[in-house]
Amino acid sequence: MATGKKTDLGEITIQHGPYPELTWVAVFVGWGIGGLIAVSIAYAALILGFSIEGSELAAILGWGVLRGVMRRSSIVENNINQTIASAVNGASSGIMFTVPALFILARTEGLETVDDFDLNLILLIIFASITGCVLGLAFVIPLRKQMIDFDRLAFPGGIAVATILKSPGAGLKKAMFLMSGAIISGMIHLVVLITMGEDHDWQAGAQFALPSMLNIVFYISIMTIGVGYLSGKGGFWFGAGGFICYFVLSPVLQYVGSDSVQEIVTNPNAMRLQLYRPTGIGMLIGAAVGGIVAAFPLIRSAIHSMHAASKEVSTDLASQNDEMPIRLLYGAIVAGTVALIAIAFMSSEEMTLWRAALMAVLGTLWVWVAGVIVSECVGRTNWSPLSGMTLIAVTIVVMIAKAGMSDPAAVISSMIVGVAICLAVSQASDMMLDLKSGYLVGAVPRRQQMAQYIGCWLGPCIVVFLMLLLNEQYEIGSDKLPAPQATALASVVDGIMSDDVPSYRYAAGAGLGLLLAFSGLGGIGVLVGLGFYMPFNIVMTYTVGNILRIASDRWLGKKFSHDVGIPIAAGLIVGEALVGVGYALVMVF
């Protein structure tokens, strides 16, 4: 049946029958790879304190299994496999950031009982996680058109995944560029890890005797340069946000700040944690809300077209619907909200129904706003402010819970609702990234959206039990299992319990974000806010990638960027990500 034709790339065999996409093979391989990555990354995250994006790894493993072992040849089938695997893995970053905080908080006076888990509570956490996943996806799917079709956000991670998926058909030259990028960044990252460990910064400012307040430090990461390159000029304002902090505000605050501010102005880390980061979180919220208002006609148009498509079955090719039915998404939002009310209500005997409803409804609204913020940040820069958004979520629910409940009950119920919100936001950004890679390989969005739902329930089941097992064996928060991210969240919850929340700084930041959002310069508020929020060493290295892209577009032409620059940059991301995962596993075992 199959006929072959010899080409420059080798032989492309003509295949007959339907093009494999959402198949059982893709589902089972996706579950398997996703489970494997989720366990590895979750375990590493508890020890090392950072989570690793699993999409590129899933695409490569899927490529190996589907093409190499099973001899299947469908780019879009591998895209579905990768979508499912990253949906499963999405739980590891969400749960590892939140649930272990309960074990750590249990060491605080008065909260000793918050880690007394019984089977009901464990099931409730899993149920909350799955509910969060369903809600996050239902909210973000209608925004696909706006972010990918209209705004055409870059999603550097999505480009990297698509480049991997397309590599078998892209020609030897592009495959070589991808491989070279991966080998170079992998080798450099390995050398950096061996010689410098986890703290790999180049203190350029100190070396050239520049003032410490300028914070001229480069994060030694070739991957970050690749991400900056793929973001292109669209990521310019992210860098500008960081420069505003350390090149404009800090030098001026040295003269106009209060004594206590002047005291820390030469310590960029303290400036970021105490002043710029909370202001940046506020800016992200303000800019996102302003962005939603400004883009409302586009969002309305996208939802309207989903409504129109669901009402009629058209024979006209240009009018056919490729999205999930909008009514199903409305149903998922309603069911998710009701489930969240039930979860909050069952989380503690002290919980009243109205309080549970308030927590769930505000939490659901926050899922939408935070989903937009995180997706937009990932789309424009590849960096996710997930921890900041979870922080606000937990602040909102703790504030509601602690007015009228005992401290342990308030902490348990807030963290359970917080887990749901964190998972929702993490699934939303993962879905949008996968939809971008799907767009680039020509996947049908509806099938990808179904694949994400098929994958998202499995991660919480695996990761929650892994976490309980590890806690039983090693004790989370101990030297063997320090869980740095959860420790940070625990200290924040501790602060919220004693009313130590910089809400005034969030409010001021929100005003700044709104101002930029309404300036008419699209997306600038979110990007500048993210520049305030992120460590400046990452911003500096990312800016190098931005400059390289602008230079290559200008002097070597856009064709060069597409044919050479993008495959190399995608390779830079892949190589460092793979070495990062490998190194983490070697360190752990």
Add this chain to the structure above:
Amino acid sequence: MNGLRFVGQILLWLGFLSAALAACSQKEYDFLPDLEKVSLSKLVDGASISASELQQHSAATIEELSSEELETLCNVVAPILAKRADDAKRFGRLTNKPVADLTPEELDEYVSFVIPVLKEQSLARAVDEAKQKAGTFGENAEEPKKSAKSFGKKEFISKRTSLIENKWPTVNWLWYGLSMILGIGGVVLLRKTSKSKETESSRVAEEFSIVTRSLTDLQLRIGELAANLEKLAPQDVVEFIDETCVDPFTDFADARNALIQRYGLRAFAEIMTQFASGERFLNRTWSAAADGYMNEAMDSVTRSNAHIIRAGELLEKYESEHQAK
């Protein structure tokens, strides 16, 4: 008009930077009573004291102390923290290089200072492990494993600032508000000049011509591909798309804002929906051809062609409406 736009940009950024300064110019610490600030300033960073040690010096928690009691406590704790910070630095200095590289004086110091500390740490670890084993198998099996909390300068400050009832004055709202008014003035100017610019600017006209030209190119090329795909080998399809379609798609996308400025957001959304679907289905054509599924490639290019034709029809419709105005 460009001058006004420039003024708008200046006002926006001046307002933004000034408001950001107002947001970051003070800390909660500034609102503590002077006596407490003096007391807390005696504590050094980089060292801490455990909760049980703290209890030996004060029965009340840090939050429960009066300013005078806090002063007394800080006077007691400050020398302890200072010594621990010094010891930590000394320990780091002596252990940062191999023992063989130490000078004779450093070696003496190592024996008298570092070795006892290491012994103490090792003993503490052994005790912890023994306690854990006893906890797992013995009568204390149900007792939760807890670690003691410690307090450094940061915790002292955090506990005291948490007592401040109204922290909102930490942001200088008058300064902030005035700056925001300046920024809003900038936004208004930018919006006004932008609206006038939309109809006049030669850049918009240039971008619009790129949009129409690239869409016409795409209609021709995708139409040609759809008509001839059955005769082409898979690799030829991949090469045709790479060589002839990527640039017009990129050009259209880069110039797409001209559509908003010329026709408004609704028309932009309608045209972009068709354009993006056309691009996505051409990407699918590429993937299917690269994988050898030529039937799928044929279906996909037909669909892509239909979307791009519809995008062109919409563009014509809105252009004639625009001309009629």
